[in-house]
Amino acid sequence: MERPYVSVFIPVFNEEENLRPLYEKLCQALERLAMSYEIILIDDGSTDGSFHVMRQLAERDPRVKVLQLSRNYGQTAAMAAGIDAACGDVLVSLDADLQNDPADIPRLIEKLEQGYDVVSGWRQQRKDKWLTRRLPSMIANKLISLISGVKLHDYGCTLKAYRRDVLKTVRLYGEMHRFIPIYASWMGGRVAEIPVRHHRRHAGQSKYGLKRTIKVIYDLITIKFMMSYMTKPLYIFGTAGMLAFGVAFLASVGAVYQKLVLGTSFIRTPLTMLAMIMFVLGIQLFLLGLIAEILVRTYHESQNKPIYIVKTRINFSDQPVADGRAITSWNHS
Numbered sequence: 001m002e003r004p005y006v007s008v009f010i011p012v013f014n015e016e017e018n019l020r021p022l023y024e025k026l027c028q029a030l031e032r033l034a035m036s037y038e039i040i041l042i043d044d045g046s047t048d049g050s051f052h053v054m055r056q057l058a059e060r061d062p063r064v065k066v067l068q069l070s071r072n073y074g075q076t077a078a079m080a081a082g083i084d085a086a087c088g089d090v091l092v093s094l095d096a097d098l099q100n101d102p103a104d105i106p107r108l109i110e111k112l113e114q115g116y117d118v119v120s121g122w123r124q125q126r127k128d129k130w131l132t133r134r135l136p137s138m139i140a141n142k143l144i145s146l147i148s149g150v151k152l153h154d155y156g157c158t159l160k161a162y163r164r165d166v167l168k169t170v171r172l173y174g175e176m177h178r179f180i181p182i183y184a185s186w187m188g189g190r191v192a193e194i195p196v197r198h199h200r201r202h203a204g205q206s207k208y209g210l211k212r213t214i215k216v217i218y219d220l221i222t223i224k225f226m227m228s229y230m231t232k233p234l235y236i237f238g239t240a241g242m243l244a245f246g247v248a249f250l251a252s253v254g255a256v257y258q259k260l261v262l263g264t265s266f267i268r269t270p271l272t273m274l275a276m277i278m279f280v281l282g283i284q285l286f287l288l289g290l291i292a293e294i295l296v297r298t299y300h301e302s303q304n305k306p307i308y309i310v311k312t313r314i315n316f317s318d319q320p321v322a323d324g325r326a327i328t329s330w331n332h333s
Helices: 016-031 050-060 075-085 102-112 130-148 176-186 210-229 233-260 270-303
Strands: 006-012 037-043 064-069 090-093 118-123 160-163 191-196 310-314
Touching: 006 016, 006 075, 016 037, 016 050, 016 102, 037 050, 037 075, 050 064, 050 310, 064 075, 075 090, 075 176, 090 102, 102 118, 102 160, 102 191, 118 176, 130 176, 130 210, 160 176, 176 191, 176 210, 233 270
Parallel strands: 006 037, 006 090, 037 064, 118 191
Antiparallel strands: 064 310, 090 160, 118 160
16 A cells, blocks of 8 residues: 555544444545555553454455554554554544544644644534533633643643644653644644534543543643753752741741740740641642653653553554554464
8 A cells, every 4th residue: 555645543441333434524524635645553551342243344455454452541642552553644633433524624734734833623512511521721821821821721632633743752651642733833833723523422431531631631731841840950950949948037037026026935826837838848749740750751651661552453464554653463364
């Protein structure tokens, strides 16, 4: 097969009922492009019949490639596997639940061809529950835009188009797949956003919840720290240290004032000391968390330790993937 121009990669977890209609809609949308393409399905440890359906689709169409991960690693790791395996110059990601509309892919690529490096979908008319899905998403998107400086309405939309060069240096951990536009912008890439359609889920169960929003906030803090202070950590550590010294100084002044003016003994004013100790302890814990993030990233990247293991590969050659990183796997089909 010729090297595809477009690679569509789709993380899959227990989406047996959606895969066949998704494949049909994908083919209809991609045929309109008049470009060569491949479809990469990443089975992220599904426990239903999803892999069986994916195998059948791959046997029927050589443009469909399947990666079966050894267990459920999460969406970010599954997307990283798809990125590593993709051969196209343009990479497109979307969910397998049919809430993203494959018919929007040509519009994303058309916008990308106007000189952008990342084009993100914006689910303007989102068909999810307002309280548990849309409201947390609105808050998270505004917070992410404020902290990162990259203004997008919908970071959580998986439907995005990327130029391959943008993804070469990206290493994904945690829930960081949604922050690729931030990485691209900070590296000088051009980021755009266009409205896309969104549909209600007709089969299967949602894998998202409020707990995931908290993880996203943690990852956002990590990204901001890594990009702003990775080469100059003393700036943040020094600032925190100065705050600690300031609290200590104010606490000392308060204790002296109580002693000299009010006649209160130092040992009879525990509240100021307690506040100081707790404040310093909080700073220490927060900074230890950031240090741990640096150590984890250094461990993964210096050791080139994979964040996923592929169990089965279908319709892949034994050649290294396009960006030179080999895929760790157990067996091949």
